[in-house]
Amino acid sequence: xxxxxxxxxxxxxxxxxxxxxxxxxxxxxxxxxxxxxxxxxxxxxxxxxxxxxxxxxxxxxxxxxxxxxxxxxxxxxxxxxxxxxxxxxxxxxxxxxxxxxxxxxxxxxxxxxxxxxxxxxxxxxxxxxxxxxxxxxxxxxxxxxxxxxxxxxxxxxxxxxxxxxxxxxxxxxxxxxxxxxxxxxxxxxxxxxxxxxxxxxxxxxxxxxxxxxxxxxxxxxxxxxxxxxxxxxxxxxxxxxxxxxxxxxxxxxxxxxxxxxxxxxxxxxxxxxxxxxxxxxxxxxxxxxxxxxxxxxxxxxxxxxxxxxxxxxxxxxxxxxxxxxxxxxxxxxxxxxxxxxxxxxxxxxxxxxxxxxxxxxxxxxxxxxxxxxxxxxxxxxxxxxxxxxxxxxxxxxxxxxxxxxxxxxxxxxxxxxx
RNA sequence: GUGGACGUAGCUCAAUUGGUAGAGCUCUGGUUUGUGGUACCAGCGGCUGUGGGUUCAAGUCCCAUCGUUCACCCCA
Numbered sequence: 001x002x003x004x005x006x007x008x009x010x011x012x013x014x015x016x017x018x019x020x021x022x023x024x025x026x027x028x029x030x031x032x033x034x035x036x037x038x039x040x041x042x043x044x045x046x047x048x049x050x051x052x053x054x055x056x057x058x059x060x061x062x063x064x065x066x067x068x069x070x071x072x073x074x075x076x077x078x079x080x081x082x083x084x085x086x087x088x089x090x091x092x093x094x095x096x097x098x099x100x101x102x103x104x105x106x107x108x109x110x111x112x113x114x115x116x117x118x119x120x121x122x123x124x125x126x127x128x129x130x131x132x133x134x135x136x137x138x139x140x141x142x143x144x145x146x147x148x149x150x151x152x153x154x155x156x157x158x159x160x161x162x163x164x165x166x167x168x169x170x171x172x173x174x175x176x177x178x179x180x181x182x183x184x185x186x187x188x189x190x191x192x193x194x195x196x197x198x199x200x201x202x203x204x205x206x207x208x209x210x211x212x213x214x215x216x217x218x219x220x221x222x223x224x225x226x227x228x229x230x231x232x233x234x235x236x237x238x239x240x241x242x243x244x245x246x247x248x249x250x251x252x253x254x255x256x257x258x259x260x261x262x263x264x265x266x267x268x269x270x271x272x273x274x275x276x277x278x279x280x281x282x283x284x285x286x287x288x289x290x291x292x293x294x295x296x297x298x299x300x301x302x303x304x305x306x307x308x309x310x311x312x313x314x315x316x317x318x319x320x321x322x323x324x325x326x327x328x329x330x331x332x333x334x335x336x337x338x339x340x341x342x343x344x345x346x347x348x349x350x351x352x353x354x355x356x357x358x359x360x361x362x363x364x365x366x367x368x369x370x371x372x373x374x375x376x377x378x379x380x381x382x383x384x385x386x387x388x389x390x391x392x393x394x395x396x397x398x399x400x401x402x403x404x405x406x407x408x409x410x411x412x413x414x415x416x417x418x
Numbered sequence: 419g420u421g422g423a424c425g426u427a428g429c430u431c432a433a434u435u436g437g438u439a440g441a442g443c444u445c446u447g448g449u450u451u452g453u454g455g456u457a458c459c460a461g462c463g464g465c466u467g468u469g470g471g472u473u474c475a476a477g478u479c480c481c482a483u484c485g486u487u488c489a490c491c492c493c494a
Contacts, residue, residue: 010485013485067419067492068492068494084494085494087494113494115493115494118419118490120487120488121489123492255494257493259494302494330452332453362452362453364453364454366453367455368455369454370454371454371455372454378454380452382452392453396454399453399455401453
């Protein structure tokens with residue numbers, strides 16, 4: 001390789017590197033998601049990021065699959081897609097083993113997804129997403145639970161209920177209006193998509209009109225005049241009973257996707273600067289028919305890491321970095337290295353995360369490094385400690401020191417950390 | 419795929435009408451040979467994204483290209 005062709009250090013377009021501080025935030029977000037799901041009795045699952053391309057061709061908005069997924073042919077002439085979402089995979093897995101899975105099933109996963117599109121704020125080519133779903137229940141209890149779970153996770157991330165709102169609507173509402181107005185079933189999906197983009201499209205009414213083939217004003221007027229339904233009001237009261245006070249009915253919420261059949265919701269950041277849709281979900285009762293399976297009612301949501309991180313940043317909720325390393329042994333004399341390694345081994349048996357500084361640098365430099373890495377405790381270790389068996393544990397944040405024997409170190413660290 | 423903005427040190431950014439490329443932070447060393455953060459001193463660090471063009475002279479103007487970013491399209 002010639003030296004004038006240096007490899008770039010930038011990551012591939014639209015994907016991110018996670019340095020330790022970034023990974024820490026990522027882990028924190030996932031931890032809150034996972035904990036919230038477990039509190040609600042959800043089981044974790046996962047699958048490969050590789051899927052048959054056909055899985056997305058059938059139900060997902062047609063052309064999008066070809067243009068906005070990473071799809072390629074493998075050496076066995078199979079069409080492979082890097083999964084752009086989890087729901088079809090989940091449906092596939094449940095359809096394959098539906099008789100063995102007790103219903104209603106509560107399932108979640110946290111995985112990475114790929115979408116081939118131009119990166120912009122809140123949307124990049126590889127992202128991570130929590131998916132939480134209940135399968136096998138058509139009950140409003142399931143709808144309420146899914147929304148309450150999303151709410152719980154946001155709250156556990158430190159979000160105030162005023163900093164976000166949950167806008168809810170119902171696809172059946174739209175469906176019944178289509179029905180009443182005699183809009184042909186084959187036009188409804190496209191009409192729904194246009195309605196979803198209502199605020200963004202300039203000649204919205206004209207476009208809608210050309211699709212439904214009749215005066216759009218009637219439909220728009222009906223949607224706007226409908227402030228709620230009996231179902232949505234029941235949902236609201238179920239949510240209130242679960243401590244969710246920021247649900248609002250918004251009949252303009254439809255979600256861009258074809259497979260939703262009932263409740264749909266979208267969580268919005270209410271702050272002015274980041275007033276965007278954070279994530280959403282809804283009920284999809286017919287997806288299983290893809291696999292020739294009888295319908296299984298299902299409701300769920302997906303919550304991505306990119307918008308979640310933006311949200312936390314906007315609201316100053318990002319956690320302060322804490323490294324996994326609890327203690328660094330700073331070796332002053334190389335003659336004490338073997339002793340330091342022995343001490344480290346003993347401490348690890350007591351579950352202390354300990355790193356030995358093998359740099360041979362001056363003590364001051366070693367401490368500076370520990371401080372920079374935000375390691376909370378250090379022990380300087382030279383001939384004196386080696387010979388006496390007494391160690392001085394120093395808390396770098398407070399400067400406080402305590403001298404003790406080897407078997408008391410772990411105990412001291414845990415009491416100080418706690 | 420369409421449109422705008424921006425590419426200068428590891429990072430954040432300067433550089434007058436075109437006239438020798440600078441600062442802060444970071445990093446390295448020192449003041450301080452077994453104790454960090456603060457302070458002070460010194461140093462490392464650049465083919466100004468890349469390739470062409472205009473000019474006596476280009477970081478600066480023009481063209482192309484690559485990259486970043488914002489918006490649109492789309493949004494699972």
